[in-house]
Each structure stands twice: as structure tokens, then as C-alpha cells.
Amino acid sequence: MIKRLERTFALSEKGARDLVKGFIACAVHNLTLFVPVGILYLLASDMLMNTLTGRGIFYAVLCIISVVLIMISYRCVYKATYFSTYVESGVRRVSLAEKLRKIPLSYFGKKDLADITSTIMADAATLETGLSHWVPELIGAVISTTIAALSIMFFDWRMGLAVLWPIPVAILIVILSRNVQYRLSRRSMDAKMEVADGIQECIETMRDLKSCNAEKQYLKGLFGKIDKVEKRSIISEVGTAVFVVSASFILKI
Amino acid sequence: MSKNNDLERLLRYAGRYKALMYLSWVLSAISAILALLPLICIWLIIRDVLASEYTMIARYGAYAVALAIISMLVYIVALMCSHIAAFRIVANMRKEMLSHVISLPLGVEDRFGSGKMRKIINDSSAATETYLAHQLPDRAAAIATPIGLIAMLLWFDWRLGLLSLLPVVLGFLIMMWMTGERMQERMKQYQDALADMSNQAVEYVRGIPVVKTFGQTIYSFRLFKDSIDRYEKWVIEYTKELMRPMIIYTGAINSSFAFITAGAFILASGGITTEIILNVLFYVIITPVISITLTKIMFKSEEAMIVHDAIMRVDTIMNEKPQSDAHNGLVPSDSSVKLEHVTFSYDGKKDAVHDISIDIPSGSLVAFVGPSGGGKTTLASLIARFFDPQEGVIRIGGLDIRDIPKERLMQYVSFVFQDSHLIKGTIKDNVKLAKPDASDAEVLEALRKAECMDIIEKLPDGIDTVLGSGGIYLSGGETQRIAIARTILKDSPVIILDEATAFADPDNEVKVQKAFSSMLDGRTVIMIAHRLSSITNADRIYVLSDGEIRENGTFNELLGKNGLFSQMWKDYQSSVEWKVGKEAM
Numbered sequence: 001m002i003k004r005l006e007r008t009f010a011l012s013e014k015g016a017r018d019l020v021k022g023f024i025a026c027a028v029h030n031l032t033l034f035v036p037v038g039i040l041y042l043l044a045s046d047m048l049m050n051t052l053t054g055r056g057i058f059y060a061v062l063c064i065i066s067v068v069l070i071m072i073s074y075r076c077v078y079k080a081t082y083f084s085t086y087v088e089s090g091v092r093r094v095s096l097a098e099k100l101r102k103i104p105l106s107y108f109g110k111k112d113l114a115d116i117t118s119t120i121m122a123d124a125a126t127l128e129t130g131l132s133h134w135v136p137e138l139i140g141a142v143i144s145t146t147i148a149a150l151s152i153m154f155f156d157w158r159m160g161l162a163v164l165w166p167i168p169v170a171i172l173i174v175i176l177s178r179n180v181q182y183r184l185s186r187r188s189m190d191a192k193m194e195v196a197d198g199i200q201e202c203i204e205t206m207r208d209l210k211s212c213n214a215e216k217q218y219l220k221g222l223f224g225k226i227d228k229v230e231k232r233s234i235i236s237e238v239g240t241a242v243f244v245v246s247a248s249f250i251l252k253i
Numbered sequence: 254m255s256k257n258n259d260l261e262r263l264l265r266y267a268g269r270y271k272a273l274m275y276l277s278w279v280l281s282a283i284s285a286i287l288a289l290l291p292l293i294c295i296w297l298i299i300r301d302v303l304a305s306e307y308t309m310i311a312r313y314g315a316y317a318v319a320l321a322i323i324s325m326l327v328y329i330v331a332l333m334c335s336h337i338a339a340f341r342i343v344a345n346m347r348k349e350m351l352s353h354v355i356s357l358p359l360g361v362e363d364r365f366g367s368g369k370m371r372k373i374i375n376d377s378s379a380a381t382e383t384y385l386a387h388q389l390p391d392r393a394a395a396i397a398t399p400i401g402l403i404a405m406l407l408w409f410d411w412r413l414g415l416l417s418l419l420p421v422v423l424g425f426l427i428m429m430w431m432t433g434e435r436m437q438e439r440m441k442q443y444q445d446a447l448a449d450m451s452n453q454a455v456e457y458v459r460g461i462p463v464v465k466t467f468g469q470t471i472y473s474f475r476l477f478k479d480s481i482d483r484y485e486k487w488v489i490e491y492t493k494e495l496m497r498p499m500i501i502y503t504g505a506i507n508s509s510f511a512f513i514t515a516g517a518f519i520l521a522s523g524g525i526t527t528e529i530i531l532n533v534l535f536y537v538i539i540t541p542v543i544s545i546t547l548t549k550i551m552f553k554s555e556e557a558m559i560v561h562d563a564i565m566r567v568d569t570i571m572n573e574k575p576q577s578d579a580h581n582g583l584v585p586s587d588s589s590v591k592l593e594h595v596t597f598s599y600d601g602k603k604d605a606v607h608d609i610s611i612d613i614p615s616g617s618l619v620a621f622v623g624p625s626g627g628g629k630t631t632l633a634s635l636i637a638r639f640f641d642p643q644e645g646v647i648r649i650g651g652l653d654i655r656d657i658p659k660e661r662l663m664q665y666v667s668f669v670f671q672d673s674h675l676i677k678g679t680i681k682d683n684v685k686l687a688k689p690d691a692s693d694a695e696v697l698e699a700l701r702k703a704e705c706m707d708i709i710e711k712l713p714d715g716i717d718t719v720l721g722s723g724g725i726y727l728s729g730g731e732t733q734r735i736a737i738a739r740t741i742l743k744d745s746p747v748i749i750l751d752e753a754t755a756f757a758d759p760d761n762e763v764k765v766q767k768a769f770s771s772m773l774d775g776r777t778v779i780m781i782a783h784r785l786s787s788i789t790n791a792d793r794i795y796v797l798s799d800g801e802i803r804e805n806g807t808f809n810e811l812l813g814k815n816g817l818f819s820q821m822w823k824d825y826q827s828s829v830e831w832k833v834g835k836e837a838m
Contacts, residue, residue: 036510040537043514047521047530056518063511071504078499082492090485093450097477100458117458121451195347196375197677202351203367205674207359211637212739213663214686215355218676223348230344237336245329 009131012091018084019131025080026140027147029073034148035066077136085132093124170247177243184239188232195229198222259557259564260389263381266345267338274338274389280331281390282397287324289401291317296409296535303527331390339385346378350567356575359639360599365570368455369448373570377563384560402539410532412520416512417536423505427498439491440558441565446484453480509540576641578659585650585657585665587615588746588777590636595645597635605631606800608645613793615650615746618778620788622821623797629781630671632797633749636779637668649747667743671751671781672729673736677721680709683735684716687743695742702771703738704764705731730761737768748772751781785825794818 005016039062046055100117145167153160202209202222209215264271294317298310351374354362362370405414457477517533590613598604606628613619621629635642638654647654654662667687675683684696691699696716700709708731712718718725727735740748750769766787782788789808796804796811796818803817811818 033507036507039514040510043517044530044534044537047517047533053521059514059518063508063514067504067508067511070507071500074503075496075500078492078496083489086485086488086492090481093481094478097454097457097474097481101461101474103461117451117454121454125447196371199347199351199374200367200371201676203354203362203370205676206355206362207639207668207670208674208736209676209686210355210359210639211663211666211668211670212686212743213660214689217686217689219351219355222351226344226347230340233340234337238333241329241333245325248325 009127009135011088011131012095015084015088015091018080018088019136022077022080022084022136023139023143025073025076026136027143029070029077030140030144031147032066032069032073034144035069039063039066077140081136082132085128088131089124089128092127093121096120096124166250170250173243173247173250181236181240181243184236188229188236191225191229191232195222195225198225259561262564263342263385263560266342266349268341268345270338270341273334274385277331277333277335277338277390278393280327280334281393284324284327284331285394285397286401287320287327289398289405290320290324292405292535292539294320295538296531299534300531303531328390328394332386335390336386339382342385343378343382346381346567347374350374350378350570353571353573353575356578357573358576358641359634361573366452366455369452370570372448372451373566377566380563381560384556388556405539409535410520413513413516413532413536416516417509417540419512420505420507420509423508424502427502427505430498440562442487443491444562444566446480446487450480450484453477510537513537513540576638576659577655579656580658581656583652583656583658584661585652587650588665589613589615589648589650590747590777590779591648591651592632592636593646593648595632595635595642595647597631597640597642599631604800606635606642606797609800609802610645611795611802613777613779615777616775617792618773618780618790620780620782620791620794621797622782622785622788622794622818623803627797628800629797630751631800633668633751633779633781636747637666637749638662639668663745664743665745666747666749667740667745668749669733669736669740669751671733673732675720675727675732675735677719679714679717679719680712680735681716683720684738684742687739691742696738699738699742700735702741703734703768704771705734705738705768707764708734728761730765733765734768737765737772741772745776747777747779749779749781752783752787785822786829796821 003016005011005019006013009016009019011019039059042062043059100120149160149164149167152163199222202218205218206215209218264274267274294313298313298317301307301310301313354370354374365373399418402414402418407414453476457474513533513536516536517529520529520533590611592609592611595606595609596604597606609628609632611619621632623629634640636647636649636654638647638659641655649657649662649665657665676686680700681693681696684699685691688695693716700706700716708727709715712725720727752769769787780788780791788794791808793805794808794811795802796816798817804811804814806814812822813819
């Protein structure tokens with residue numbers, strides 16, 4: 001599993017281990033958030049049974065313990081996700097640089113180097129935020145939800161089913177729609193790349209454009225590309241919204 | 254205060270989509286209020302359950318579900334509106350920045366670095382998207398939700414309500430502490446470190462071919478590695494600094510249950526009634542809503558900082574002063590070029606050219622020679638008005654070039670660069686840049702005169718071959734010949750030539766020379782020469798060094814002076830002999 005993570009997220013071995021730690025920390029943190037629910041459950045039943053009197057200290061201690069638990073577990077999450085990813089992304093960038101150096105010389109003549117480099121650096125940054133913010137949270141949520149779901153089933157499987165059936169359905173919708181979404185985002189990505197290239201080219205050839213009196217004409221073409229991005233973004237947003245919304249609808253019901 | 258200004262700035266870019274933006278806020282607020290209503294249904298259900306009254310429960314449940322669905326639908330419409338407006342704003346920002354950029358003097362791009370400039374135009378505008386499309390409508394909801402909640406508090410039980418809001422207030426205080434001025438500063442540092450690293454990366458990659466050829470690995474790698482290390486160190490420090498506030502914040506927003514528990518005890522101290530149980534249960538249910546709302550606001554302020562930073566970056570471009578442009582019918586009387594006491598400095602400290610006066614009669618051929626960095630290209634660029642001199646006047650056909658509309662000036666002056674850039678398009682597109690309405694025959698004729706036919710012949714689709722795709726790239730000499738074809742098509746009376754310093758192969762060199770000579774007849778030509786043999790017949794040669802004219806005269810006059818030029822000529826000849834000798838071997 002560690003090996004697979006290494007490959008998927010371009011991590012070193014240590015980075016992959018840290019990522020797993022991040023998953024666990026997130027899951028544990030999510031579980032600590034369930035503790036207050038338990039306390040409130042106790043409270044409600046005590047009130048209904050009218051057995052509340054004299055248990056004040058008991059509740060106070062419970063509350064303090066659970067807040068402390070939440071904070072401690074969050075500290076772990078924080079350390080396991082943010083810290084380790086930033087260390088890791090430094091390592092990744094250096095190894096990228098090493099790799100670039102080993103590419104055959106002929107390659108450099110062919111490609112627009114500035115472009116490749118800035119893309120690589122931007123990708124490294126995206127990977128960085130992704131790994132520090134989203135991935136551990138997502139995996140952590142999946143783990144803790146599964147645990148919670150299992151424990152609900154343990155209490156009463158009928159109630160459990162009633163509460164949990166929408167989750168697999170929603171996941172199914174998301175998975176089934178992935179292809180369409182992928183295609184949509186791919187096309188809007190292409191449009192965006194075209195604009196980025198266009199802007200770069202415009203700046204780099206400004207001197208030539210100006211001396212040909214062609215800058216306005218060039219800009220007109222570039223504006224067309226910008227408009228296309230606008231249109232494609234709207235289309236892909238609508239497309240994504242349709243699926244995500246239907247999935248979350250089912251979740252809410 | 255500054256945040257509001259940011260918003261105003263952004264909304265200005267929305268044009269007629271501004272109304273859509275406002276609409277999205279209103280809808281989002283309505284949706285937030287609608288989302289609270291099912292809570293009332295739940296309250297009613299709890300009440301009935303406690304009273305063992307079961308007849309209405311199903312109906313309340315249905316109401317709750319219906320209200321939730323309506324609220325979501327309204328929210329979706331709100332987001333649709335905000336997205337459409339946000340995309341428009343991003344598009345308009347980019348357009349406005351690009352329009353501004355083309356009005357700037359050349360050289361600004363070099364100062365920024367083309368990569369950085371693109372990043373600002375492309376990425377900083379995109380950075381506002383999330384803020385506009387998601388955060389602002391959410392903020393409307395975040396304002397509406399507490400108002401709705403407070404209304405509910407008054408309705409049900411204000412004591413419990415206040416208690417459950419306490420963590421919200423705490424969260425707010427911590428957030429304000431975290432997101433003060435200092436954070437703004439931090440955000441900027443972060444972006445700077447990122448930019449620095451990406452600049453170093455570009456430098457590093459550019460240097461790789463050199464490094465590979467000469468095998469000097471460590472130094473260039475070190476610079477890049479240092480910037481990575483700096484960034485890493487900074488980010489870790491930043492993360493460390495934020496850890497404590499984040500932990501406390503998380504604790505605070507998740508502690509509302511404790512307050513409710515405490516509240517339950519306070520209320521129960523006077524004896525438990527069904528009403529109290531009802532209210533406690535109710536607050537148990539609505540508390541999560543509060544933390545969700547808070548989380549939304551939380552992300553908003555982070556996003557607002559990103560937006561603020563993006564706008565600051567945009568301003569670095571927008572604050573660059575554009576070159577003035579004249580609007581009049583003035584036409585130069587001939588193609589003479591006259592420089593009067595021209596002084597120019599790139600950085601305001603050291604003059605790149607100093608107090609230069611030159612008189613170039615219509616139709617003559619003059620050459621600028623001298624060591625590199627002597628000011629030749631700067632002087633030529635000033636004549637084409639790529640930037641304006643700090644002192645002195647440049648006249649073409651008797652007119653100050655600042656009084657000639659830019660477009661007309663460019664019809665008069667052509668500049669063939671040492672390293673011309675071609676746009677990604679067909680050869681035809683590139684040549685036609687100079688004259689959009691030119692026919693194919695004209696394009697071909699220009700290419701023929703510029704000695705480009707051998708290039709065209711080897712390309713798969715002739716002049717319709719798309720450059721830069723499918724691995725079709727031209728060499729430096731080939732690119733320059735295409736640029737010459739472009740200039741021939743443009744047919745302007747004044748031509749500035751920046752001769753390439755080095756050619757990969759002699760065949761290319763001969764062709765470029767031939768191409769040059771075919772466009773010189775009857776024009777005023779200013780040639781920046783590196784091969785002194787190509788200017789023996791120049792009407793006048795100016796020797797530039799350290800931004801000043803050291804010598805001037807015809808070729809023979811200068812040789813007779815036994816000064817700088819004759820020394821350069823000797824050096825040049827021995828280098829040619831050495832080359833010839835080597836080739837003969």
C-alpha cells in the first residue's frame with residue numbers, strides 16, 4: 001500500500017508513511033467529534049428519565065475531556081498533514097530538478113522550457129495543497145464514516161440501513177458520472193491552457209507584434225480564446241453541478 | 254475597508270453581469286433562511302413525540318424535506334448566477350490587463366519576466382474565481398443564517414440560544430486574531446517565495462543545456478535548491494505559527510455541546526418540564542448548523558486574502574505607465590532620422606546611451622558598431638520608439654516621433670530583430686502579420702526575396718505549415734529570414750536591422766546576407782553590425798562604446814584614424830582568417 005501511495009502521489013517512502021499517518025489522524029479526529037454526540041445522547045436520556053440531578057460534575061468532566069480530546073487529535077492532524085507535506089514537497093521539487101537534469105539534451109531544443117517548468121512547479125504546488133488539505137481529510141472521512149456506520153449497524157441494523165442507504169447510492173452516482181465530468185473538465189482545461197499559452201506568446205512576441213502593428217489584431221484572437229474559456233467553464237460547471245447536486249440530494253434525504 | 258475596495262474593483266469588471274452577482278447573494282441568503290425552516294419542523298416533531306401525539310409527524314417530516322430541497326435548489330441557482338458573473342469578471346480582467354500591457358513601452362516585460370507577467374495576467378485573475386463564485390454567496394448566507402438563528406432564539410428559548418452562540422463568538426475572536434494585518438503580510442511573503450522559486454526553476458531549466466555542455470552542475474543547481482529550501486523553511490515556520498490558533502479555534506467551534514449541557518443543568522435546576530426537554534433537544538440538533546456556518550465564514554476570509562493579494566499583483570501591471578500615443582494626421586515629410594541629444598537609462602542610474610546626436614539623411618545606409626553593451630540596440634530601439642528617452646528628441650521626417658501616432662510610426666519604421674519570435678501559427682500567418690490583407694502571391698514573393706524558399710520546400714504543408722506543432726521548429730537563421738520576409742511585405746521607408754551575432758552554419762549566413770541586401774534599396778537603413786565586412790559600403794559608421802559615440806565616418810575614413818574601429822577591424826579580420834584557415838584544414 002505504501003508503494004502504491006508513493007507512485008500515485010509522487011511521494012518518497014517517508015512521505016507515503018506520513019500520508020498514512022495523516023489518514024489515521026483525520027479518522028481519529030473525526031471520531032472524537034462523535035464523542036459530544038454521545039454526551040448529548042446521555043444528557044437527553046437523563047433528562048427524559050429525570051435522573052439528571054447530582055450528575056453535574058460527571059458531565060462537566062465528560063465535556064472537558066472531550067474538548068481536550070478534540071484539540072489533541074486536531075493537533076495530530078495538523079502535524080501529520082501540513083507539516084509532513086511541506087517537508088515532502090521540498091524533497092519532491094529537488095528530485096524533479098534532478099530528473100530534469102538527466103533528460104537528453106535534444107529534448108530541450110524541442111520544447112518550450114519556460115512553459116514546462118512553470119507547469120511543473122504549479123503542479124507541485126497543487127499536489128502540495130491537495131496532499132495537505134484534501135486527501136487526508138477525504139480518506140479520514142471515509143474511514144471514520146465506515147467505523148461510525150458499522151457501530152450504528154451494531155446498535156440496530158434497521159435504523160442503520162435507513163440512515164445509511166443513500167451513501168453508496170451517492171458514491172455510485174459520482175463514480176458513474178466520472179467519465180462525463182472528466183471529459184468536461186478536460187475540455188475546459190484545454191481551453192485554459194490555450195489562453196495561458198496565448199498570453200505567454202503575446203508577451204514574448206510583443207516586440208515583433210508591435211513592430212508589425214499587429215498587437216491589436218493578435219489581441220482580438222486572444223480575446224476570442226478568453227471568451228472560449230468563459231463558455232467552457234460555464235458548461236463544465238453546469239455539468240459537474242448536475243451530478244454533484246443529485247448525489248448530495250440523495251445524501252440529504 | 255480594503256476588502257470592500259477589492260470587491261468594488263472586482264465588480265467593476267463584471268460589466269452588465271453585475272446584477273447577476275447581486276442576485277446570487279440575495280438568492281443565497283433566501284436559501285439560507287429556507288434551510289433553517291426544517292429545524293422548526295423538527296421542533297414540532299419533537300414536541301409531538303414528547304406529547305405522544307403522532308398524527309402530524311409524517312406531514313412535518315414531509316415539510317422538512319420539501320423545504321430542504323427548495324433551499325438547495327435556490328442555492329444552486331444562486332451559485333449558477335455567481336459562477337457566470339465570476340467567469341465574466343475573470344475574462345474581463347484578463348482582457349483589460351492585456352490591453353494595458355500592449356500600451357506599455359517595451360522593456361517592461363523584460364523587467365517583469367515573461368513568465369511572471371503571464372502568471373499575473375492568467376493566474377491572479379483566476380485566483381478571484383472561487384472567491385466570487387463561492388465565497389461571496391456563502392457570505393450572504395453566513396450573514397443571513399445568524400439573523401435567522403437569532404430570530405429563532407427569541408422564539409424558542411433565548412438562554413440556550415445565547416449559550417449555543419457563545420462558541421461562535423469565540424471562534425470569531427480567534428479568527429480575527431489570526432487573520433489580522435500580520436497574516437496579510439504573511440500571505441504576500443508566501444506568494445513571493447513561490448514566485449521566486451518558480452523564477453529560479455525557469456532559470457535552472459534554461460541553464461541545463463549549458464550545464465550539460467560544460468558540466469558545471471553545482472552552482473546553477475544550488476541557486477534553485479536554495480530557493481526551494483527557503484520556501485520550505487518559510488512554509489514550515491508559517492505552519493508552526495498557525496498551529497496554536499488553529500487548535501484553539503477547532504476546540505472552540507466544537508465545544509458548543511458543552512455549553513448546551515451546562516445550559517441544560519441551569520434550566521433543569523428549577524425542575525424539569527417537557528418544555529425544557531424539548532428546547533434542549535432542539536438545540537442539540539441545531540448546534541451543528543452553527544459550526545457549519547462558521548466553517549464557511551472561516552474559509553471566506555482566507556480566500557479574501559488571496560483575492561487581495563491577487564489584486565495587488567494585478568496593480569503592479571496596471572500601475573505601469575503606458576506610452577503616450579498621438580492622435581493626429583501628421584505625416585513625416587521624408588525618411589530621414591535625426592537624434593538630438595538623446596539620453597536614456599533603463600534603471601535611472603546608469604545611462605545606457607548618453608547625449609547622442611546623429612543625423613541620418615533620407616535613403617542612406619548607416620551602421621552602428623561597437624562592443625556588446627555599448628548601446629547599439631538601445632539606440633535602435635529608441636528610434637523605433639519601443640521606449641522613450643529621458644532627454645532629447647528623435648525625429649523622423651522632421652517630426653518628433655512622440656507626435657506620430659504609433660500605428661503610422663510603425664508603418665514608417667521596421668525592425669528586424671536579432672532574435673525574432675514567430676507566433677504559433679502558419680508561416681503565412683507570420684508573414685502576413687505585417688500586412689493582414691496581403692494575398693498569397695504577395696506572401697510568396699516576399700518569402701522568395703527573403704531567400705526563404707528552401708525553408709518552405711522542406712516543410713510538409715508549405716506556407717500553411719503550422720509552426721511549433723508536431724515538432725516543427727525553425728533555426729535562428731531561418732526565423733530571421735521569415736522575419737525579413739515580413740519586413741519586405743511591410744515595405745516601410747526606414748529599416749532597422751539587428752544582425753545576428755552568430756550563425757550555426759555558413760549557408761544560412763550567406764542567405765541572410767542576401768535577404769538583407771534585397772530589401773535595402775532606396776530606404777533609410779540603420780544596421781547594427783557584428784560582421785564588419787558587411788558594412789564596408791555604409792554611408793556612415795558610428796562606433797558606440799559605453800553609450801557614447803566614439804568615432805564616426807566612412808569605412809575608409811575610420812580605418813585611417815587608427816582608433817577604436819581600426820582595432821576592431823584588425824581583430825575581426827584575424828578571427829575570420831582563423832575561421833577560414835580552420836575550414837581549409
